[in-house]
Amino acid sequence: MKKLLLIIGAFMLSGFVVKAQPSRVDKPTEWAPNTTVLVSPNQQYRLSYQGDGNLVVYDKSNSPLWDAKTYGTAPSKLVFQGDGNLVLYGANNSVFWASYSHNKGGISLRLSDDGILSVWDDKNSIWSTVIPSRVDKPTEWTPNTTVLLSTNKQFRLSYQGDGNLVVYDKSNKPLWDARTCGTAPNKLVFQGDGNLVLYGANNSVFWASYSHNKGGISLRLSDDGILSVWDDKNSIWSTVIPSRVDKPTEWTPNTTVLVSPNKLYRLSYQGDGNLVVYDNSNKPLWDAKTYGTAPNKLVFQGDGNLVLYGVNNSVFWASYSHNKGGISLRLNDQGSLSIWAPPSRDNNPFIAQRINKDELLKGLIGEWRGSDINRNEINIVFTADKAVFTMTDMRMQKRIVAEMTYTVNANDMRNPYLILDFSYKDKSGAISKLSMFIMTNEVCKFAFLKQETPVSAEIKDLYEQTDMRTDISCIWHTGFEGVTKLNELYLKKYIVPKYKVGDRGPGGGWIFYDKGDYTDGWRYLEAGPEDLGTLPWALNTRNLITTANRTALGTGKANTIEISNGYYCDRFYTTAARVCAEYQSGGKGGWYLPSIDELDLMYVNLVQNLNVGNFDRKLGSYHWSSTIVSKDARYAQYINFKNGGHSNTWIEYKCTVRPIRAFSDLQDW
Known part of the structure; x- marks a missing residue:
């Protein structure tokens, strides 16, 4: 024992003293980056001001419990100020984060034995990293604040520095937001009248829940990520979206x-x-x-x-x-x-209207031909069990003859639909069988397909069963899109391709791909007639979009939609995906930023093989794709149109933008 005391004393005399970090500071204090600021009295938690600029509370296993979300900033100093505010400063005293606890009597910064960082006046905590799941009184928050945290810790409501109010899950995926990104934020207020309001300067209102004067007394974030305002018993407003x-x-x-x-x-x-x-x-x-x-x-x-x-x-x-x-x-x-609408008193519309099956079939065949039926000559001859129709395409002078046999199953007229069983043979002799359920009243018709025998994959994909089958009270629906698709499926068997690679497309650009069929509603890919400038891929990188990683042909549009929706703040700036989505040429919309495979095919077919398209091919002519680097969403892929080389770069870098569109020539009928 005496030997151990001598050793300890030797270390003290030689200056090797292990100095414990405090659990609290009671005076204005300043820390440089890469510093452990506080350690809880039980030594289980620490507050670290990191070299990457972030301020983090860790437990003993190095798991982060709370952070200021300032990772990647250029750190300068952390200051617990004399006014009670805890502030992260950058160069030139720019403020990256603050507790906004100033001028409230704060005199002490503490880290407790349960990992809670807090600022205290002489008696109570005036700010802390404890985040409630509900507030039951009028409350006001400043930007860069986590407002609520669900009881199960899986969801949080954040009032961001960009002005947006967002519910996130634990993986930082946004579940709901107020769509106020890019506004000049001032304060979020849960008011005494039960209204939740986002205010800007001069008390201008950017967003509100419009739940005022309905008895609202409580704002809550539930364990399933639902934000709601409650009266004493029920929810009077919530972010639940109805069906x-x-x-x-x-x-x-x-x-x-x-x-x-x-x-x-x-x-x-x-x-x-x-x-x-x-x-x-x-x-x-x-x-x-x-x-x-x-x-x-x-x-x-x-x-x-x-x-x-x-x-x-x-x-x-x-x-x-x-x-x-x-x-x-x-x-x-x-x-x-x-x-x-409410169900009709007469639930037997077919008897009431005395529908003639031949007239019904004529009407359906007319709808199959699409809205531009006047461009074609269609002749239909009916017999007792057969419909033979001949169509002449007026543009290509191509005569099409097909035959359908049918039976009408209308014996049980108590059911509010008819069933037409079709067996049809095209001119190649191929036979397909299917059933068409038809529901009609004085304001709408609807049909969907049911597979009876093995048919093509395209027809199989058209199978669509809806609740409209058994309830005649539907007066309008989007089901007519299925009829349009059926029209395309039938006509595609006979139509000679209208475009070939290298042709000028209907949007004024160049065709660089012919898929050969009309699956997914498109056949051709068209490159736009011009570059749209040298632009960044995205600018607001606070919450990176990790799902815009599709590479295949036909997937660039989905990437572009996710980029546009995910980087919502970028709507205020000129970025690659946004200018493509808003582009119009030749009276055509629907343009998008190509996926990496689409961009590569555009380069090979138009630049390398045909040398058409008015592309910039000078050294360093990098063209953006809409595809991110799958392992790091801070980077997106591009192609050098000088030599076709593939690479990637930081999404805020500027590259050339050329839009493309996917289309079907059947859409022009």
Whole structure:
């Protein structure tokens, strides 16, 4: 024992003293980067000011419990100031982060035995890293604050420095946001009247929950990531998105209007003016084709009409379902958007209308031909069990003859639909069999396909079963898109390709790929007629988009949509994906930033093989793709059009942008 004391004493005399870090400081103090600022009294937690600029609370296993999210800044100093504020400064005293606890009597900075960092006045904590799951009184927050943290610690509500209010899950995936990114933030207030409001300068309102004067007393973030305002018993507002609305409702742009019950489909009213149904892979299934309009509001009206309005109440699109009893707008589990009326008293519409099966079939065949039926000559001859129709394409003078045999199963007229069993043979002799369920009333027809015998993959993909099959009260729906697809499937068997690689396309650019079929609604890829400048891929890199990693042909559009939606703040700047998405040429929209495989094929077919397209081929002519580097979303892939070389660079770097579009020549019929 005496020997041990001698050793300890020797270390002290020689100056090798192990100095414990304090658990609190009670006076203004300053720290340089790469410093352990505080250590809890039980030695289980530490507060570290790192060399990468971040301020982090770690536990004993080095797991981070809280951080200031200032990673990657140029650090200068951390200061606990005399006014009670804890501030991270950069060069020239620029502020990267602050606790905003100034002028509240703060005199002490502490790290507790449960890992909580806090600022205290002489009696109480005035700021801490403890984040509640609910607040039950009027409260105000400044930017760069985590407002709420769910009880299970899986979700957080963040009021960001860019002005946006966002619910994130534990993986930092945004689940909901107020779409206020890029505003000049001032404060977030949960008011005494129950309203949650984002204010800018001069108390201008950027966003509100509009839950005022409804008895709201509590703001909560649940264990499933739902933000809500409650009265004493019930939720009066929340970020839960319904699958249906049953009363007149109005939405502003940049809103998810409906989400299907199975969460696989959503209806989005976009900032570009378009109304789109997406699946969970962000593939668009239907849209109102109003992209590029000046959006104002989407209204499900009291007369049952769904309308997209612009300024001065100009109408860009409508469902034209007004005055037909519509009371409910729904998005079902198959991605079909529809408007419903109460069931008719006469649930036997076929007897009531005395539908003639031949007239019904004529009408359907007419719809199969599409809206431009007047460009073709169609002759149909009916017999008792057969329809033979001949169509002459007026553009190509190509005569098409096909035959369908059919039977009508309408014996049980209590069911609100007919079944037509088709067996059809094309001119090559191939036979396919399928059943078509047809539902009709005075305002709509709907058909979907059911496989009866092995048929082509394209027809199999058209199988679509919806809840409209058994309820006649649907008065409008997006199901007509299925009829258009059937038209394309039939015609593709006979049509000679309209374009070849190197031809000028309908958008004024150059065709660089012919897929040879019409799967996924497109056949050709067209490069735009011009470069759109040398631009950054993205600018707001606070929350990196990790899913824009598709490489294959036809996937650049999905990448572009995710980039545009994910880097929402970039809408204020000129970036690669945004200028492509907004581009118009030859009266055509739908342009996007190509995936890496699309970009490579464009280079090989147009530049290397044909030397067409007016491409910049000088040294250093790097062209952006929409594909990120899969292991690091801070980088995106590009191709050097001087030599075809592939590489990647930081997404804020500027590269040349050339848009492309995928299209089907059948769309022009």
